[in-house]
Amino acid sequence: MKNYFKSKGFITVLASVISIVVGLLIGFILLIVFNPAYAVGGLGSIISKGFSSSDKFAKVLYQAAPLIMTGLSVGFAFKTGLFNIGATGQYTVGAFMALVFGIQFQMPWWVCLIAAMIGGAIWGFIPGICKALFNVNEVITSIMFNWLGLFMVNLLLNNMPVMLADHWGASNKDRTAALASANPSAIIPKLGLNELLHSNYMNISIFIAIIIAVVIYIILEKRTFGYELKACGFNKDASIYAGINAKRNIVLSMVISGALAGIGGGIYYLSGTAQYTIVKSLLAMGFNGIPVALLGASSPIGIIFAALFISYIQVGGEALQPEYAKEIIDIIIAVIIYLSAFSLLVKNILGKFIKTDTSNVNAEDKAVTPPEPVPAKPAEVAPTEEKGGNE
Amino acid sequence: MSDYVIEMLNITKRFPGIVANDNITLQLKKGEVHALLGENGAGKSTLMSVLFGLYQPEEGCIKKNGEVVKINDPNDANALHIGMVHQHFKLVECFSVLDNIILGVEPNKMGFLQKKEARAKVLELSEKYGLKVDPDALIEDISVGMQQRVEILKMLYRENEILIFDEPTAVLTPQEIDELMEIMRGFKAEGKSILFITHKLNEIMAVADRCTVLRKGKYMGTVNVADTTKEELSKMMVGRNVNFKVDKCDCKPGETVFKAEHVTVPSKLHKKNAVNDVSLEVRAGEIVCLAGIEGNGQTEFVQGITGLTKMSSGRIELLGKDITNASIREKSIMGISHIPEDRHKHGLVLDYSLEQNMVLQQYWEPQFQHNGFIKQQAVREYAEKLIDQFDVRSGQGPITTVRSMSGGNQQKAIIAREISKDPKLLIAVQPTRGLDVGAIEYIHKQLVKERDEGKAVLLVSLELDEVMNVSDRILVMYEGEIVGEFDPKTVTVQELGLYMAGAKRQDENNSKKEEA
Numbered sequence: 001m002k003n004y005f006k007s008k009g010f011i012t013v014l015a016s017v018i019s020i021v022v023g024l025l026i027g028f029i030l031l032i033v034f035n036p037a038y039a040v041g042g043l044g045s046i047i048s049k050g051f052s053s054s055d056k057f058a059k060v061l062y063q064a065a066p067l068i069m070t071g072l073s074v075g076f077a078f079k080t081g082l083f084n085i086g087a088t089g090q091y092t093v094g095a096f097m098a099l100v101f102g103i104q105f106q107m108p109w110w111v112c113l114i115a116a117m118i119g120g121a122i123w124g125f126i127p128g129i130c131k132a133l134f135n136v137n138e139v140i141t142s143i144m145f146n147w148l149g150l151f152m153v154n155l156l157l158n159n160m161p162v163m164l165a166d167h168w169g170a171s172n173k174d175r176t177a178a179l180a181s182a183n184p185s186a187i188i189p190k191l192g193l194n195e196l197l198h199s200n201y202m203n204i205s206i207f208i209a210i211i212i213a214v215v216i217y218i219i220l221e222k223r224t225f226g227y228e229l230k231a232c233g234f235n236k237d238a239s240i241y242a243g244i245n246a247k248r249n250i251v252l253s254m255v256i257s258g259a260l261a262g263i264g265g266g267i268y269y270l271s272g273t274a275q276y277t278i279v280k281s282l283l284a285m286g287f288n289g290i291p292v293a294l295l296g297a298s299s300p301i302g303i304i305f306a307a308l309f310i311s312y313i314q315v316g317g318e319a320l321q322p323e324y325a326k327e328i329i330d331i332i333i334a335v336i337i338y339l340s341a342f343s344l345l346v347k348n349i350l351g352k353f354i355k356t357d358t359s360n361v362n363a364e365d366k367a368v369t370p371p372e373p374v375p376a377k378p379a380e381v382a383p384t385e386e387k388g389g390n391e
Numbered sequence: 392m393s394d395y396v397i398e399m400l401n402i403t404k405r406f407p408g409i410v411a412n413d414n415i416t417l418q419l420k421k422g423e424v425h426a427l428l429g430e431n432g433a434g435k436s437t438l439m440s441v442l443f444g445l446y447q448p449e450e451g452c453i454k455k456n457g458e459v460v461k462i463n464d465p466n467d468a469n470a471l472h473i474g475m476v477h478q479h480f481k482l483v484e485c486f487s488v489l490d491n492i493i494l495g496v497e498p499n500k501m502g503f504l505q506k507k508e509a510r511a512k513v514l515e516l517s518e519k520y521g522l523k524v525d526p527d528a529l530i531e532d533i534s535v536g537m538q539q540r541v542e543i544l545k546m547l548y549r550e551n552e553i554l555i556f557d558e559p560t561a562v563l564t565p566q567e568i569d570e571l572m573e574i575m576r577g578f579k580a581e582g583k584s585i586l587f588i589t590h591k592l593n594e595i596m597a598v599a600d601r602c603t604v605l606r607k608g609k610y611m612g613t614v615n616v617a618d619t620t621k622e623e624l625s626k627m628m629v630g631r632n633v634n635f636k637v638d639k640c641d642c643k644p645g646e647t648v649f650k651a652e653h654v655t656v657p658s659k660l661h662k663k664n665a666v667n668d669v670s671l672e673v674r675a676g677e678i679v680c681l682a683g684i685e686g687n688g689q690t691e692f693v694q695g696i697t698g699l700t701k702m703s704s705g706r707i708e709l710l711g712k713d714i715t716n717a718s719i720r721e722k723s724i725m726g727i728s729h730i731p732e733d734r735h736k737h738g739l740v741l742d743y744s745l746e747q748n749m750v751l752q753q754y755w756e757p758q759f760q761h762n763g764f765i766k767q768q769a770v771r772e773y774a775e776k777l778i779d780q781f782d783v784r785s786g787q788g789p790i791t792t793v794r795s796m797s798g799g800n801q802q803k804a805i806i807a808r809e810i811s812k813d814p815k816l817l818i819a820v821q822p823t824r825g826l827d828v829g830a831i832e833y834i835h836k837q838l839v840k841e842r843d844e845g846k847a848v849l850l851v852s853l854e855l856d857e858v859m860n861v862s863d864r865i866l867v868m869y870e871g872e873i874v875g876e877f878d879p880k881t882v883t884v885q886e887l888g889l890y891m892a893g894a895k896r897q898d899e900n901n902s903k904k905e906e907a
Contacts, residue, residue, distance in 0.1 A: 222767075223765065224754055224760045224763050224764075224765055225763060227747070227765060228754075231743065231751070234743060235736075235741065237737050238737050238751070240699065240719065241699060241719070241729070241731060241738070242719075242751040242752045243718065243720030243721075243723050244720075
């Protein structure tokens with residue numbers, strides 16, 4: 001038992017919990033500042049709303065599914081040394097492809113989902129190939145492709161009358177048709193889960209997302225392909241030296257990353273409860289993948305929990321209306337998420353107080369958190385004999 | 392008033408699982424050059440980091456001029472006039488020499504930089520100590536030797552009295568080393584005190600007054616250099632007698648394994664070719680050494696033939712097969728092993744575990760994977776076998792993150808991996824760079840063993856001792872061309888030096904060019 005408290009996994013979890021608690025406290029201070037009368041109730045709502053009813057719980061799961069996908073998209077790219085800030089563009093294109101196959105071509109849901117995956121993959125492929133062949137920074141290209149994706153989708157939808165809601169008997173022209181009226185077979189099956197939880201939001205998308213996360217985990221940790229990808233991410237020169245085709249891996253990594261975000265767009269808009277609205281701002285779901293990946297330390301399994309947590313906070317936050325303005329709720333949620341991402345920092349501080357028992361990290365580690373390695377923390381406290389202050 | 396400017400008394404510093412410094416005492420007199428000698432991992436750098444305020448010791452104290460001082464960070468060290476030239480320089484690449492020197496202590500009037508005074512002071516210092524630098528050159532454009540002079544000027548500019556040099560000669564050419572020794576003597580004459588961390592015994596004998604020896608974190612003693620010998624020092628350091636001469640039988644070269652014809656590689660730094668029309672052969676059972684001063688095309692030649700950079704012309708053969716256009720992986724499969732020059736850049740994925748690094752080129756072989764799934768058990772067993780066989784030491788065995796291992800053991804890991812691939816041709820580029828005598832002896836033995844097993848070995852080295860001791864045939868490279876071929880038994884170091892510096896060249900190698 002003593003060893004258990006000294007294991008790395010325990011410190012990781014403890015660090016996350018401390019970060020979240022601090023985030024909630026600061027969120028509470030903001031609640032007091034903006035509207036003292038409702039502050040206590042507001043905090044209670046953030047903390048407990050997600051479990052307050054089966055309907056709310058279903059909503060947590062419903063929002064978590066696409067968040068897992070965009071989180072995986074960003075986290076997968078992180079692990080392979082790329083910063084895919086274009087998840088939102090890939091998400092948008094994926095959503096569009098899913099809806100086109102569902103409404104225009106009247107395809108079943110799984111075909112739509114594959115189309116979404118391909119759409120996202122293409123949107124990841126282009127920045128990937130630019131990086132591999134011409135060494136163009138993927139951050140720049142993928143930001144541009146966010147806007148390209150958004151406006152291309154809007155332009156196409158404006159010129160595809162069948163896609164829009166008014167073609168199917170509704171009154172509005174600024175959004176895509178409700179799948180229930182356009183093509184019920186394109187809605188992701190609910191398998192009775194909606195009745196179980198008494199919620200329209202519930203379908204199997206959360207399970208799809210979790211299965212994909214597990215597959216990504218296996219690819220990264222168990223397969224030679226993941227070994228290659230991570231080697232390229234950690235040290236491109238060494239992987240070239242080892243005979244690994246680094247350029248091909250950069251492209252593949254962006255394609256997979258894009259495909260994951262694309263599926264995210266697909267499962268959200270194929271739920272039957274969401275309609276794509278033609279607006280001129282990027283979709284937040286894609287960007288929220290970044291804090292999810294950070295909070296989950298880019299580990300696929302960590303990302304599942306991170307997405308659930310952020311979704312939970314969001315559902316709680318929505319319940320703060322109308323006492324608090326929507327923007328204020330966003331700020332509070334952002335503060336909580338922001339501080340949660342500090343868990344790495346807290347972990348290092350904790351590490352200094354609790355000396356890790358290095359001889360015994362194997363077994364217990366795996367039980368608590370997914371195995372390391374966590375990327376992007378070169379300044380790990382690794383004091384060995386000779387390295388000293390050299391680095 | 393104490394005799395000593397700096398005293399580190401009974402310092403103990405522990406890290407998880409290891410005592411890096413165990414009750415170590417180091418006393419530095421005013422105006423002396425004090426060497427700190429020890430193998431990799433003996434705790435030298437840790438001790439210096441304690442002095443420099445990067446680590447806090449668990450036990451013991453530091454005294455300056457007899458008074459106890461507390462050094463919490465490098466700024467405190469600076470205030471006590473302690474300066475350090477780190478092994479890996481801490482310079483801003485895209486800043487000028489002058490900017491780097493004044494960085495952190497910029498002279499200013501109301502926030503406006505006063506570079507004029509700074510420049511005058513730097514030029515004066517550079518004149519006084521013979522530290523030639525161009526204040527306006529950018530760091531990224533100047534040689535490693537000059538970068539080191541910039542680091543030294545940084546210490547002088549801050550008026551440091553206690554100068555720490557952390558393995559300063561590891562990156563220098565023989566000529567630059569001589570210059571540095573001269574500079575150190577100058578400092579000594581000025582009354583400055585120098586702490587000189589090294590594991591090169593020749594340098595200690597040449598320049599140091601006293602020497603403190605550490606072994607595995609323990610204090611072994613302090614000796615007057617005048618009263619001791621190289622052999623005694625190395626015995627204190629390693630704990631046994633070290634054989635400086637490499638034992639080997641005569642070489643019995645067999646068939647030609649590797650052949651390079653007219654290889655030309657463009658330079659990344661300038662418009663000329665880094666390697667110009669180089670042809671050479673390596674036969675089975677011989678060690679061919681490519682000697683030369685750093686930057687004369689050896690690195691580029693090896694990168695060209697291994698495929699890390701593209702050759703612009705020429706062809707290469709392995710066992711009679713043309714491999715000019717083969718990929719790196721194909722070359723690896725055909726039997727080329729490569730111990731790269733830069734072990735952190737090319738040789739290892741530092742954030743991978745030791746076992747993952749052990750299969751860096753072989754993870755895809757059926758031995759280690761099945762249907763794309765890595766056989767963790769097979770990898771673990773293979774790594775354990777290599778760790779055992781090559782005595783690679785690390786905190787947690789196969790699952791140790793390589794970043795946390797000492798330089799010597801990282802290098803051993805690479806050597807274990809490359810030799811265990813059972814290559815036909817082993818290319819070793821400066822395999823002993825920055826290692827201590829024990830490890831060097833070991834690596835030399837391995838190279839000779841490979842040779843005796845009939846492998847062809849191409850060794851690139853800057854160390855003349857290594858060139859003379861290990862090789863069977865020496866090729867000297869100068870400005871991208873081979874300027875001479877020698878038998879180590881008949882040539883002298885002085886003679887080699889002349890060829891390496893470009894003062895002489897054998898005619899048959901370049902007669903064609905002169906005609907044209």
